[in-house]
Amino acid sequence: MEVDGVTRLPRHVAIVMDGNGRWAKQRNLPRHAGHKAGVKSVRTSVEQSVKHGIEVLTLFAFSSENWKRPQKEVSLLMDLFMVALQREVKRLKRNNVQLRIIGDRTAFSEKLQQRMATAEADTADNDGLVLQIAANYGGRWDIVQAVRHLAGKVESGTLSADQISEAMISDELSFSDLPDPDLFIRTGGEQRISNFMLWQSAYTELYFTDAYWPDFDAAAYDTALAYFSSRQRRFGMTGEQVQVNNHPESID
Numbered sequence: 498m499e500v501d502g503v504t505r506l507p508r509h510v511a512i513v514m515d516g517n518g519r520w521a522k523q524r525n526l527p528r529h530a531g532h533k534a535g536v537k538s539v540r541t542s543v544e545q546s547v548k549h550g551i552e553v554l555t556l557f558a559f560s561s562e563n564w565k566r567p568q569k570e571v572s573l574l575m576d577l578f579m580v581a582l583q584r585e586v587k588r589l590k591r592n593n594v595q596l597r598i599i600g601d602r603t604a605f606s607e608k609l610q611q612r613m614a615t616a617e618a619d620t621a622d623n624d625g626l627v628l629q630i631a632a633n634y635g636g637r638w639d640i641v642q643a644v645r646h647l648a649g650k651v652e653s654g655t656l657s658a659d660q661i662s663e664a665m666i667s668d669e670l671s672f673s674d675l676p677d678p679d680l681f682i683r684t685g686g687e688q689r690i691s692n693f694m695l696w697q698s699a700y701t702e703l704y705f706t707d708a709y710w711p712d713f714d715a716a717a718y719d720t721a722l723a724y725f726s727s728r729q730r731r732f733g734m735t736g737e738q739v740q741v742n743n744h745p746e747s748i749d
Contacts, residue, residue, distance in 0.1 A: 505726040507679030509553040511701070512542060513693055516685025516709030529573040534711035536581060540588075545718045546626050547592055553627045553675050557693050561601065561635035578632070579609055582616045593625035599671040600634030601642075629672060636695030643669035670696055677701065680725045684710045702728050 514535055521531030539556060546554040558578070564571060589596055598613045605613075613632075646669050650656035667673060677697040681690065686707040690698065704721045706713070 506549055506722060507551065507702075507725050508676045509555070509678045510542075510546060510551055510680045510682065510721075511555040511557070511678035511694060511698070513557045513681075513683040513685075513691060514538070514710040514713075515683055515687055517711060519685065520709035520711045528570055529577070531709075531711060532574060532577055536577075538710050538713045539581075540585075541715055542713070542718055543589075543592070543594060543626065543628060545715050546628075547594065549722065551626060553629065553672075553678075555599075555629040555631060555672075555678065555694070557631045557634070557691075559600075559632045559634075560692060561633055561638055562692065564604070564633075575606070575609060579612055582612050586616045586619050589620050589628065590623065593623045594620060595623040595625070595627050596620045597627060597629045597672070598632055599629055600632045601638060602633065604633050627675060629675075631693070634671070635692045636690075636698075637692055639671050639694070640666075640696055667696070672697075680704060680721065682706070682721050684708050684713050 517531030517535045518528040519531070520534065521528050524530075542554060542556070545551075559574060563574075586596070596616050596619075598617060602610050602613060643666050647656065647661055647665060651658050651661075677699075678694060678701045681693075681698060681701045682704045683690075684706050686705070688705045690703070694701075702725050704724050706717065706721070708717050
């Protein structure tokens, strides 16, 4: 994607994969059929991210609130997660993709936790795209676990409360070694971030599409990237300041 001859692509894309159930309902299929159909869109998003040189792709697979869904649907989602991890690891290794899973794993079965760890270990040496799967993840949970860790340091006397800074909190959050998301995509027509990476998304560009996740193909992904490339990212500055910073040669 080019604007004024300058390639502008996000380093980190985060996606809420919404609309699987409604996609299935439109076709008189059970909800889990939509989740299965969505696996193809996961592959497409990974492939497009690799093609465009995106550094990090984070997919919101299962939120900490999704446990409230019907037990049968949750069980089927867990089964699909298990199967997908097993089937996709070889594909990820072949394409030099490193898999990471973020979120509180303690609520998952021991078998699934082991499968997660194995999948991560099998792709740990890959140095291309970092694919993060957010599973039993919530933005508030992420902030709470960071604050608890810092509070423990204060309690032990190794840190004073007035020393705590934004940078210190950021360092305790999930994926603190990776860039914050530049582009947030949500499919399915809803326009909210649903407790996804709250701290890290302070300056993220938001893109919403009516397309259900199983219909989110390569062209839809490229449309989202084109939207990002058209945005002027100000980070609190004025538009004029951004232009000067991007084109310092224009200063007398």
